[in-house]
Amino acid sequence: MAISTKYGRTYHFPFSPGTSSDDRINYDYWEQLSAIPQLVHTEKLDGENNCLSRLGVFARSHAAPTTSPWTEDLRRFWQLVKHDLGPLEIFLENLYAVHSLEYRRLDRHYYVFAVREEGRWLSWEETRFYAHMLDLPVVPEVTLPVITGRAAFEKELVAAAGGSGAFGPHNAATGAPATMEGIVTRNADGYPADAFSKNVFKYVRKGHVQTDVHWTRNWKRARLKQEGGSYVDPQ
Template structure:
């Protein structure tokens, strides 16, 4: 079991907290042949591996909202190799953003094999094989201020948390700090009570 890293914030991200890091050098993103912008979802970072699943920290304890995730992972994990991990956002319990039209309570965004974050296209292919829904793609192309502004223009930051941008090529987990970054809305956390200490409010799934 391994903890998934925390992407750095873009310099323009207004949602930087005291314990967050900012990506000051954007050269890897700007030099990339292609990047993909995906919607940053407001859930619980969760990893599925051969033996089950865990929240961001492998030693995370029990919470009633995680029962759905454990059942979902029990179906997926037998198909994973020992060196393979699937990482995504678990969205069963409402945090600061309410969702009522989700494709699934688990939306994948990374496929990691032997410490390598695989290409975006191979990641989506692997998700298709496993029956995992990916996070929504907002834009693909080169990285630039114009691309960032275009993505932001299409977001409703009263209802969406922000975006994550990464190179579409593969990279080592040790290079997450340069090959990907995030933009989070200002004042993202809008509740005085942490979601884990509040009554569970279930997000909504897309109607069939």
């Protein structure tokens, strides 16, 4: 039995090309999206979903705290902040290890994308606040115009997702420039955890998993753009 509740599966937009047979698709997204007063669009990063809570550092499964080598630095950070977390659960993209995309303009290895507190997902403003309190950046925001029509929304989102994003992604296998992993669209306000699927949606690029061998078998650490010579991960 899990000792913590993991992050829910984010449903794809119906026009998301990066779906697989076990992915879930929200065909009613437009009706739900239209009922949300304010949206936030953020870049979906190609990393590992990690969670910091008072119980430990978790990977995608919350059956037990993770002990992977690519979370060692994050677990050292957790030791410094664990007594300050209280009921907060900080969800972040861990980019310490290279997956299918290798980012060449990374400032940090960890980017917060959501915060949960006692069965409620906090607003984007609150998420940014707590990330700042922990001296962690949030995932990059993607600017889209305010759109009232479904067709125009889909066109603008697809166009934005075709860009390179904030961190200069390259295909990890070939070294060729790549587009961003995708875009996550969420309700800017907070919402109950059991309403997750009606408040968070994603668009993922086609062929987003391009590694023939799972990245964990021969993983390598992602370089940061400012490093050189002797290097110590920032805390």
